[in-house]
Amino acid sequence: DGGITQSPKYLFRKEGQNVTLSCEQNLNHDAMYWYRQDPGQGLRLIYYSQIVNDFQKGDIAEGYSVSREKKESFPLTVTSAQKNPTAFYLCASKTRGLDTQYFGPGTRLTVL
Amino acid sequence: QKEVEQNSGPLSVPEGAIASLNCTYSDRGSQSFFWYRQYSGKSPELIMFIYSNGDKEDGRFTAQLNKASQYVSLLIRDSQPSDSATYLCAGPHSGGSNYKLTFGKGTLLTVNP
Numbered sequence: 001d002g003g004i005t006q007s008p009k010y011l012f013r014k015e016g017q018n019v020t021l022s023c024e025q026n027l028n029h030d031a032m033y034w035y036r037q038d039p040g041q042g043l044r045l046i047y048y049s050q051i052v053n054d055f056q057k058g059d060i061a062e063g064y065s066v067s068r069e070k071k072e073s074f075p076l077t078v079t080s081a082q083k084n085p086t087a088f089y090l091c092a093s094k095t096r097g098l099d100t101q102y103f104g105p106g107t108r109l110t111v112l
Numbered sequence: 113q114k115e116v117e118q119n120s121g122p123l124s125v126p127e128g129a130i131a132s133l134n135c136t137y138s139d140r141g142s143q144s145f146f147w148y149r150q151y152s153g154k155s156p157e158l159i160m161f162i163y164s165n166g167d168k169e170d171g172r173f174t175a176q177l178n179k180a181s182q183y184v185s186l187l188i189r190d191s192q193p194s195d196s197a198t199y200l201c202a203g204p205h206s207g208g209s210n211y212k213l214t215f216g217k218g219t220l221l222t223v224n225p
Contacts, residue, residue, distance in 0.1 A: 031211055042200065042217035043156070050211055058212075090155055094211075099144045099204065101213060103155040 003027065004104035006091050011109045013078070013085070021076045021107045023091035032074035033092040033101060036060060043090065049074055078109065086111045115139060116203045118216035126224050131188040133219050135201030138182070145184045147175060148200040150218065156200055160186060191223040 004025040013019045023032065034046040045058030049068040063082025068074050074093075078085045088108050092101040118135045125131045135145070144163045148156035162168045162175040162184065174187040184203070188195055198218040205212035 040217065043215040045205075045212065048212065099213070100146065100158060100161055101202075102158065103148075106155045 004091060004093055004102060006089075006104040006107050008107060009105065011107055013109065013111050015111055016080045018077055018079050019109065021078065021089055021091075021109070023074045023076065023104060024072055025091075025093045025104075026072060027093060027095070027102070028071070029093035029102075030071070030096045031094050032068070033094075034058075034064070034066065034074070034076045035090045035092065037088040037090060037106075046076065085109055115205065115214040116201055116216045118199075118201050118219050122220040122222060124222045124224060125191050127191060127193060129191050129223075131191045131195065131221055131223070133186040133188075133199050133201075133221065135184045135186075135203075135216055136182055137184065137203050139204065140179075140182065142204045144204060145175070145177060146202040146213070147173075147184075147186045148202065148215075149195075150198045150200060152197070188221075191221075193223050193225050196221060196223050 007022045031050050033048045035043040037043050044060050046064050047058050047066045049055035052068055052071050055066050055068050063079055065077045088106050090106045091104040094101045116137050147160040149159050150156045160173055160175040162177045165179050168175045172189045176185045198220045200218045201216040202213045205214045
Protein backbone atom coordinates (compact mmCIF):
# COMPACT_ATOMS: atom_id res chain seq x y z
CA ASP A 1 0.00 0.00 0.00
CA GLY A 2 1.22 3.47 -0.87
CA GLY A 3 1.14 6.05 1.83
CA ILE A 4 2.81 8.15 4.47
CA THR A 5 3.88 6.64 7.76
CA GLN A 6 4.85 8.45 10.93
CA SER A 7 6.36 6.98 14.03
CA PRO A 8 5.93 6.78 16.87
CA LYS A 9 2.22 7.50 17.26
CA TYR A 10 2.73 8.80 20.80
CA LEU A 11 5.97 10.17 22.23
CA PHE A 12 6.79 11.37 25.70
CA ARG A 13 9.82 13.47 26.36
CA LYS A 14 11.44 14.94 29.40
CA GLU A 15 12.34 18.59 29.36
CA GLY A 16 15.82 19.17 27.96
CA GLN A 17 15.81 16.13 25.69
CA ASN A 18 15.96 16.13 21.91
CA VAL A 19 13.60 13.77 20.12
CA THR A 20 13.31 12.74 16.47
CA LEU A 21 10.02 12.08 14.73
CA SER A 22 10.03 9.83 11.71
CA CYS A 23 8.20 10.41 8.44
CA GLU A 24 8.43 8.03 5.48
CA GLN A 25 6.49 8.00 2.21
CA ASN A 26 6.41 5.52 -0.66
CA LEU A 27 4.32 7.70 -2.98
CA ASN A 28 7.36 8.93 -4.91
CA HIS A 29 6.42 12.45 -3.89
CA ASP A 30 9.04 15.16 -4.31
CA ALA A 31 8.01 17.57 -1.59
CA MET A 32 7.59 16.85 2.10
CA TYR A 33 6.34 18.99 4.97
CA TRP A 34 6.16 19.16 8.73
CA TYR A 35 3.29 20.91 10.50
CA ARG A 36 2.45 21.46 14.08
CA GLN A 37 -1.14 21.55 15.32
CA ASP A 38 -2.22 22.98 18.65
CA PRO A 39 -5.83 23.16 19.85
CA GLY A 40 -7.58 26.07 18.16
CA GLN A 41 -4.48 27.05 16.21
CA GLY A 42 -4.90 25.21 12.95
CA LEU A 43 -1.82 23.87 11.15
CA ARG A 44 1.44 25.79 11.24
CA LEU A 45 4.31 25.00 8.89
CA ILE A 46 7.62 24.10 10.54
CA TYR A 47 9.85 23.03 7.64
CA TYR A 48 9.43 21.84 4.09
CA SER A 49 11.61 20.23 1.46
CA GLN A 50 11.10 20.36 -2.28
CA ILE A 51 13.94 18.02 -3.23
CA VAL A 52 16.54 15.79 -1.63
CA ASN A 53 19.30 17.58 0.29
CA ASP A 54 17.35 20.84 0.34
CA PHE A 55 14.85 22.24 2.83
CA GLN A 56 13.41 25.59 3.88
CA LYS A 57 12.14 27.05 7.11
CA GLY A 58 8.45 27.49 7.52
CA ASP A 59 6.63 29.90 9.82
CA ILE A 60 7.73 28.38 13.15
CA ALA A 61 11.13 26.72 12.57
CA GLU A 62 12.82 27.84 15.79
CA GLY A 63 13.72 24.90 18.00
CA TYR A 64 13.35 22.34 15.21
CA SER A 65 15.70 20.76 12.70
CA VAL A 66 15.25 18.48 9.70
CA SER A 67 17.20 16.53 7.12
CA ARG A 68 16.32 15.19 3.69
CA GLU A 69 18.96 12.63 2.73
CA LYS A 70 16.51 10.38 0.88
CA LYS A 71 13.46 11.18 -1.17
CA GLU A 72 11.34 8.88 0.98
CA SER A 73 12.32 10.22 4.39
CA PHE A 74 12.03 13.58 6.16
CA PRO A 75 12.74 13.24 9.90
CA LEU A 76 12.04 16.10 12.29
CA THR A 77 14.10 16.71 15.43
CA VAL A 78 12.49 18.65 18.23
CA THR A 79 15.34 20.16 20.18
CA SER A 80 15.52 21.32 23.78
CA ALA A 81 15.44 24.88 22.44
CA GLN A 82 11.77 24.48 21.50
CA LYS A 83 9.99 26.17 24.40
CA ASN A 84 6.60 24.52 24.14
CA PRO A 85 6.92 21.31 22.13
CA THR A 86 3.77 19.54 23.32
CA ALA A 87 1.62 19.29 20.19
CA PHE A 88 0.33 17.08 17.40
CA TYR A 89 2.93 16.82 14.61
CA LEU A 90 1.84 16.10 11.07
CA CYS A 91 3.95 15.14 8.09
CA ALA A 92 2.64 15.69 4.57
CA SER A 93 3.87 15.19 1.03
CA LYS A 94 2.93 16.15 -2.50
CA THR A 95 4.06 15.51 -6.03
CA ARG A 96 5.65 18.16 -8.24
CA GLY A 97 3.25 20.22 -10.30
CA LEU A 98 0.23 19.60 -8.10
CA ASP A 99 -0.71 21.56 -5.01
CA THR A 100 -2.53 18.80 -3.13
CA GLN A 101 -0.82 17.68 0.05
CA TYR A 102 -1.52 14.36 1.72
CA PHE A 103 -1.00 13.76 5.42
CA GLY A 104 0.44 11.00 7.51
CA PRO A 105 -1.34 9.80 10.67
CA GLY A 106 0.59 12.14 12.98
CA THR A 107 2.70 11.91 16.13
CA ARG A 108 1.44 13.27 19.41
CA LEU A 109 4.34 14.60 21.46
CA THR A 110 3.99 15.31 25.16
CA VAL A 111 6.69 16.90 27.26
CA LEU A 112 6.62 15.75 30.87
CA GLN B 113 -5.19 40.03 7.47
CA LYS B 114 -4.61 36.31 7.66
CA GLU B 115 -4.28 34.58 4.32
CA VAL B 116 -7.13 32.14 4.89
CA GLU B 117 -9.88 32.64 7.43
CA GLN B 118 -12.75 30.41 8.38
CA ASN B 119 -15.89 31.25 10.28
CA SER B 120 -14.80 29.70 13.51
CA GLY B 121 -18.06 27.97 14.38
CA PRO B 122 -18.80 25.60 15.92
CA LEU B 123 -21.61 24.64 13.60
CA SER B 124 -24.40 22.29 14.61
CA VAL B 125 -26.98 20.91 12.17
CA PRO B 126 -29.62 18.18 12.37
CA GLU B 127 -29.17 14.97 10.45
CA GLY B 128 -30.32 15.33 6.86
CA ALA B 129 -29.80 19.09 6.72
CA ILE B 130 -27.33 21.03 4.58
CA ALA B 131 -24.16 22.13 6.34
CA SER B 132 -22.47 25.23 4.94
CA LEU B 133 -18.83 25.95 5.74
CA ASN B 134 -17.14 29.11 4.59
CA CYS B 135 -13.65 30.42 4.10
CA THR B 136 -12.29 33.77 2.89
CA TYR B 137 -8.85 34.49 1.50
CA SER B 138 -6.73 37.58 1.03
CA ASP B 139 -4.51 36.82 -1.97
CA ARG B 140 -6.41 37.64 -5.17
CA GLY B 141 -3.89 35.62 -7.17
CA SER B 142 -4.72 32.36 -5.40
CA GLN B 143 -5.78 29.67 -7.83
CA SER B 144 -6.45 26.52 -5.87
CA PHE B 145 -8.23 25.66 -2.66
CA PHE B 146 -8.66 22.55 -0.60
CA TRP B 147 -11.05 21.23 1.99
CA TYR B 148 -9.79 18.70 4.51
CA ARG B 149 -11.81 16.80 7.07
CA GLN B 150 -10.21 16.01 10.41
CA TYR B 151 -11.79 13.67 12.91
CA SER B 152 -10.86 14.17 16.54
CA GLY B 153 -7.38 12.82 17.23
CA LYS B 154 -6.75 11.97 13.58
CA SER B 155 -4.87 13.62 10.71
CA PRO B 156 -6.51 15.75 8.00
CA GLU B 157 -8.02 13.91 5.05
CA LEU B 158 -8.51 15.62 1.69
CA ILE B 159 -12.16 15.66 0.63
CA MET B 160 -12.34 18.30 -2.10
CA PHE B 161 -10.17 20.62 -4.14
CA ILE B 162 -11.25 23.36 -6.50
CA TYR B 163 -9.25 25.36 -9.00
CA SER B 164 -11.78 27.23 -11.08
CA ASN B 165 -14.60 29.65 -10.38
CA GLY B 166 -17.96 28.06 -9.77
CA ASP B 167 -19.11 24.82 -8.25
CA LYS B 168 -17.58 21.39 -8.07
CA GLU B 169 -19.67 18.47 -6.89
CA ASP B 170 -18.59 15.11 -5.52
CA GLY B 171 -21.35 13.03 -4.05
CA ARG B 172 -22.89 14.88 -1.12
CA PHE B 173 -20.13 17.50 -1.16
CA THR B 174 -20.07 20.69 -3.23
CA ALA B 175 -17.17 23.12 -3.20
CA GLN B 176 -17.79 26.64 -4.40
CA LEU B 177 -15.16 29.18 -5.40
CA ASN B 178 -15.95 32.85 -5.95
CA LYS B 179 -12.78 34.65 -6.96
CA ALA B 180 -14.44 38.04 -7.27
CA SER B 181 -15.56 37.92 -3.64
CA GLN B 182 -12.58 35.88 -2.50
CA TYR B 183 -14.42 33.15 -0.71
CA VAL B 184 -14.58 29.39 -0.82
CA SER B 185 -17.35 27.32 0.63
CA LEU B 186 -18.16 23.68 1.23
CA LEU B 187 -21.72 22.43 1.27
CA ILE B 188 -22.56 19.04 2.71
CA ARG B 189 -25.99 17.80 1.67
CA ASP B 190 -27.95 15.22 3.64
CA SER B 191 -25.58 15.61 6.59
CA GLN B 192 -24.85 12.45 8.54
CA PRO B 193 -23.53 12.01 12.10
CA SER B 194 -20.38 10.56 10.51
CA ASP B 195 -19.74 14.00 8.98
CA SER B 196 -19.12 15.38 12.47
CA ALA B 197 -15.52 16.60 12.33
CA THR B 198 -13.38 19.70 11.98
CA TYR B 199 -13.19 20.99 8.41
CA LEU B 200 -10.04 22.81 7.35
CA CYS B 201 -9.85 25.18 4.41
CA ALA B 202 -6.45 25.61 2.73
CA GLY B 203 -5.10 27.82 -0.03
CA PRO B 204 -1.76 28.78 -1.51
CA HIS B 205 0.70 30.53 0.74
CA SER B 206 1.27 34.17 -0.08
CA GLY B 207 3.75 34.80 -2.83
CA GLY B 208 2.13 32.41 -5.23
CA SER B 209 4.30 29.44 -4.33
CA ASN B 210 2.52 26.21 -5.10
CA TYR B 211 4.80 24.43 -2.67
CA LYS B 212 3.23 25.86 0.45
CA LEU B 213 -0.32 25.92 1.70
CA THR B 214 -1.82 28.05 4.40
CA PHE B 215 -4.60 26.61 6.52
CA GLY B 216 -7.55 28.15 8.28
CA LYS B 217 -8.11 27.30 11.91
CA GLY B 218 -10.97 24.98 11.06
CA THR B 219 -14.68 24.79 11.68
CA LEU B 220 -16.05 22.13 14.01
CA LEU B 221 -19.21 20.58 12.59
CA THR B 222 -21.58 18.51 14.68
CA VAL B 223 -24.42 16.64 13.01
CA ASN B 224 -27.10 15.70 15.50
CA PRO B 225 -29.08 12.47 14.98
